Amino acid sequence: MSVFTGWRAALRIARRDAMRAKGRSALVVAMIALPVLGVTAADVTYRSATQTETEKLTAEMGAADALFKDPGSGPMEQSVNGDNYGSLSDTPPSEDAPALDLRTAFPQGARGISIQSVPASVTTGYGITDTDIFEFRVSDPLARGKIDLVDGTFPHGPGEIAATESFLKSSGLHVGSRTTLRGPEQKYTITGAVEQPDDLEVKALYAVPGAVIAPWKATAAHDKKVLPPNAGETTWLVKASGAQGVSWPEVMAANKKGALVVSRQVVLDPPPDSEVPLTRRLGSNTMSSGSTELSAALVTVVAMAVLEIVLLAGPAFAVGARRSRRQLGLVGTCGGDRRHVRAVVLSGGLVLGGVGAVVGVAAGLLLTVVFRPMIEDQAGQRFGSLSLHPKELLAVAAIGLVTGLLAAFAPAVVASRQSVLESLTGRRGVRRSSRVLPVVGSCALAVGVAVAVYGGVSGRSTLVAGGSVVAELGLLACIPVIVGLLGRLGRRLPLSPRMALRDAARNRGRTAPAVAAIMAAVAGSVAVATFMSSKMAESDYEYTPMLGEKSVVLYTTDEKSVERLPLARAAVEQNMAATGRPADVSRVWAGSDCNVYYEDEDSCGSMELVKPTGKGHTCPLNTKGAKELAARLTAEEHRSMMHSPACLDERYTMGTFGSGGSNIVVGDAALLKTYVKLDDPAAAAALAAGTPVLLNRAYAKDGEVTLKSVHRYSEKDKKNRARHPGPARRTTGRMKVYVADAKYAETPGIRMIMPERSAQRIGLHTALYGSVYSVSRPPTDAEEQRTSAAIEQAGGGVYVQAAAGSRDREDIMMLVLTLFAGVVTLGAAAITTGLAKADAEADLTTLSAVGAPLRVRRSLSGFQCLVVALTGVLLGTGAGLVPAVALRLIDLRNALREMRMSPMESAYTPIVVPWETIGLLAVVVPLLAGALAALLTRSRLTLARRAG
Incomplete structure (x- = not known):
């Protein structure tokens, strides 16, 4: 009998045996198919979720050929993909210079649609929320792929608007609802739900050009509000007149006019470096991303999948071989030897492994298709397409087939060693457990753990993966014992x-x-x-927290808004899970209270706490010998030092209550209890007696702090300037303070709490800033929107800020x-x-x-x-x-x-x-x-x- 004839007979016997024992066969097929299914689904999901260059361009510019921007640098040179550019002029354009009309940089015969955005406040089903509104003709075919319609219709008129599904979900609105733009008080009907395929979680509104920004700017100018930076900047999606798109010479021509261009044709078919002036001048800056950790992880996952199949399917083959031992004994009586018995059992692994591999790949593809929307929602982006790589799927199926053979290998060897008499009578030979295997397993376990730890210490992820697998195999060898x-x-x-x-x-x-x-x-x-x-x-x-945990703060922006704080407090108490009474907080400053973002910093007053020098005051990690010190520290010692009061302000200084970098606020004992969570009668008594409470003890020396203030008055501050004429007045004085325990130095946003009469005694100005509440849980979107609506109904000017919630x-x-x-x-x-x-x-x-x-x-x-x-x-x-x-x-x-x-x-x-x-x-x-x-x-x- 030839080799092929013997294997044909073995395969025929294995197939008939599998059909005879359908339950056991289904069990083995399921065990092989399940990991194959998982690997197939993971492969297809990963390949589909990884965007190709074409899909990235579609998400960025839709169906257009190019995207035109104005970076405000004048004539320039740019890289091929537009992620880097350099101005050709030594002097940047003046801020008063008119903005570039990007349409003058379009190639001849091209058409485009504009995209402008502004931050705005709109009404919702619960109240009021802030969001971004885009003037973008999303109904244009050029927008396909960048913005897609999910439900309803695109907006076409000035009173219509589209919303992303994420915005509708958080706002309690739906297609057909009406929303009002705060300020112009202009109403819009939501005609459709849209999505941004590369970011399903974005919350935004889309209107036709001219429907939102013009009235929004007119209202802001009438109310003399300062517009946020970059408000209303325009980007254009451009479609070229020809079928080839926007070429590299046309990109360079647009660069000379001051436009930055991302061209689909140029990115997908880039010109040589010799034709890119910026690359010739600065050189190529391509960085190769290492994939060592990813490869090690993939190897580990595949190895564990194979091991799991073998471990689960192996016992099934062993039981099957024992239950078919009479049949295997008959093979011996008919002249078959050990290799034929092994062939029969291995053929069972081949048959069931092949069926399991095919079923696993097919089921993996089917489940990925069925659950694709759920996977996309979890990933936060849409697949460009369902990407199938036949070679990878064949490799996954081959792994299932090979592991079926591996699972049958040990039972095949055991079955071939049984005598014909034992097989025919059904007796089981008694075999003693191996004494060598546990010893080998214990050694492998120890070696694997050592290799994994060494890989971690040396930074080699491949050794970590290899050592973990060896350790697991060693533990596997110990399991029989x-x-x-x-x-x-x-x-x-x-x-x-x-x-x-x-x-x-x-x-x-x-x-x-x-x-x-x-x-x-x-x-x-x-x-x-x-x-x-x-x-x-x-x-x-x-x-870095901006606000304490489980805290909500109400804050005002001007003196008129302070009058509406009682109504704002009522809104918080009615709509949020506030516990107890609020604590009032006042700002404190020296000289003119200026916003240095919009004013000349030199015309404003300032004040700061002066940190003493020496041990306990100066952070050792920010001194001349810091590197030598860091080299001697362990991670835990470094962490402890970073959390010390002397080093805390080196990490961050600003917060919700920041005041010119001083982080000094005016408050009473209620602020200590509600926000700082400092329940200390001595601290409360100190505030009542006019003594400030210092939360960061690094600023105190001998129970006193040094406060340095510059009383400078701007031209606009005529009241105080008339009261304090002449040059700026500088004051440096020491104040006795109550020093809190070191742990309170980490209180976000506050460094020292000063009684109001102490601030007035040393010539500082104070004004009520807002109120702080302690809440039992972070507020929901609906609660924040209801609170904002109630405040706006009461006149506005008061804002709500809550601590970040859970992840x-x-x-x-x-x-x-x-x-x-x-x-x-x-x-x-x-x-x-x-x-x-x-x-x-x-x-x-x-x-x-x-x-x-x-x-x-x-x-x-x-x-x-x-x-x-x-x-x-x-x-x-x-x-x-x-x-x-x-x-x-x-x-x-x-x-x-x-x-x-x-x-x-x-x-x-x-x-x-x-x-x-x-x-x-x-x-x-x-x-x-x-x-x-x-x-x-x-x-x-x-x-x-x-x-x-």
């Missing part, structure tokens, strides 16, 4: 749990791979969850990771339970024969599932912490290097274990798996005839 020890734990337990533990220990070949598969899935989820939790903690540390997206990602690991754990435990039932049917029949209650079948299945799930989760948690810690060591190494180059850079790199996620996986999921297994198991006895 761990499972064997489970049998000793059940000596004093009731019947069902005792039998479940002993069955798991006795059938290690079935239990250990399933435990390892759960371990692999949980390890990946725990690793990612730990890394993300640590990154979030690092981000929280580096975040919902990160919480969702953590939930998804937990659900993924939980589903895999439930699936692997269910598979193991099913295999145990199929493999131990004779034992269950014996139990019934000796009088065991029928419910024993249910309870035994439940405890078998619980044992496998709980063991896998606990081992997976330990295995998952290895790569997470190693990757954080890489981050720590990079942070320390940056800290030693720039001592004020943070080196804080925490490792935060997500105990909630681990708790769900270690407690809830195993209990749920056991309960489901018990409920879904039939307790009724099925009679079976005796074999032989």
Whole structure:
């Protein structure tokens, strides 16, 4: 018999055996198909979400050939893609020079549509909100791809407007609703819902040219309001007259007129560097982005997927081989040798692996298509197209096929070693567990952990990935011994749990791979969850708050608005979750109270707290020997020093209550209790006695602070200028203060609270700024809009600012990771339970024969599932912490290097274990798996005839 004839017979036997045992075959196909499905869906999603250059240009300029901008630099030279440019003139254009009419720079015969935007306040279904309004003819075909219609119609008249879906969702409006532009009080009807495909979360309104900006500017000029910078700047989408688009010579011609151009034709088919003047002058600045970490992550993911398939499908092949041992024995009686028996079992892996690979790829494509809108909403952008790469999909299918063969390899070797007599009689040979494998596994575990840690310390992500895989394989080799020890734990337990533990220990070949598969899935989820939790903690540390947590502040911009503060307070108390009474805050300043953004800074007064020098006052990280000091510090020591009062102001000084950099406010004991959360009778008594309370003790020396003020009055401040004629008056004096505990130095926006009579005593000016509330939770969009509407109805001029809320997206990602690991754990435990039932049917029949209650079948299945799930989760948690810690060591190494180059850079790199996620996986999921297994198991006895 030739080789091919033998394999044809083996494949035929394997196919018939698979059809005969449909349940077991479906189980194996599912185990191979599920990871293939996941990898296929991830590949298609990643390729589709990664925008090509053409898709990026479409998102930027729609269906136009080019985008024209005026950077205000006059004649220029630009790079090919427009991300860099340089002026050809040594003197920049005057601010009084008229703006460039970009239409004069268009190629001959081209047409274009303009885009202008302004920030504005509009009414909503809840109240009032601020948003951006674009004058952009979105109904024009040139806008397709940049703005797409989702519902309704595009706006065509001056009283019509379109809104993004995100704006409609947050505002409580819908297509057909009316909104009013505050200021001109002009009403618009929302005719359609649109979306910006590359950013689905943007909140904006779109109107036809001339419908919004002209009345908005007229109202601002009438009310003498200063327009924000760049308000009303114009960008043009241009369509060339020819089919070739805007060429590079036409781009350079537009540059000479002062226009910056992004041309689709030029970006997709760039000219040589010799034809780009800016490149010839400055050189090419192309930077290659390294993909080492991405490659290492992909290798790790693929390796874990293959390992999981082998671990889960392997026991199924082993059970199948045992249940077909009589058939395999007949192969031996007919003249077949060991290689033919191996071929039959391997052919089963080939058949089922091929079916699983095909089913997995097809299901992955189908699910990606079905859930595409949900994936796009989660990603925050639309796919340009569903991108399919046949070579990658074939590689994924090949991995499924190969892993099917690998899963059948060990059972094939075991089946081929059995004698014909054992196969025909159904007896199982007794084999002792290997004593070498656990030793090798322990060594591999230790080596893998060491390699991963070394990779983290040395900054090599490939070593982290490789060491993590080796450590997991080492732990895998130790699992049979761990499972064997489970049998000793059940000596004093009731019947069902005792039998479940002993069955798991006795059938290690079935239990250990399933435990390892759960371990692999949980390890990946725990690793990612730990890394993300640590990154979030690092981000929280580096975040600079503008306002204290769970605080809402009402603030005014002029003296007239102060009169409306009582009505504004009522609006906050009615619409937000305010707790207790508010605390009033007043501003304090010296000389003229000028806004240095619009006024001449030299004509305004100023004041500042002078920080003493010396230990405890000067930040060591901002001195001459800071680099040498940073080189000796650990990350924790650096973090502690950065949080010291002396260094806090080096990180940030401004906040909601900032006043010329001094961060001094006027307040009383209510401000201490409501905002600072300083419940200290001594501090309250000090304020009542006229003594300021200093929150940052680095500014105090011997219980006093030095306040330096310059009383300078501008020409506009005629009242105070007449009272204080002559040159600027400089004052430097010392004040006795009450010094708060060091932890209060981190209070956002406030450095010192001064009683009003103290400010007046030293010649400073004060004015009521607003009120501060403590809230039980951050306000919602609807609550903020209702509050703003009530304030505007009362006359306006008072604004509401709330502290930032929680990060919902990160919480969702953590939930998804937990659900993924939980589903895999439930699936692997269910598979193991099913295999145990199929493999131990004779034992269950014996139990019934000796009088065991029928419910024993249910309870035994439940405890078998619980044992496998709980063991896998606990081992997976330990295995998952290895790569997470190693990757954080890489981050720590990079942070320390940056800290030693720039001592004020943070080196804080925490490792935060997500105990909630681990708790769900270690407690809830195993209990749920056991309960489901018990409920879904039939307790009724099925009679079976005796074999032989």
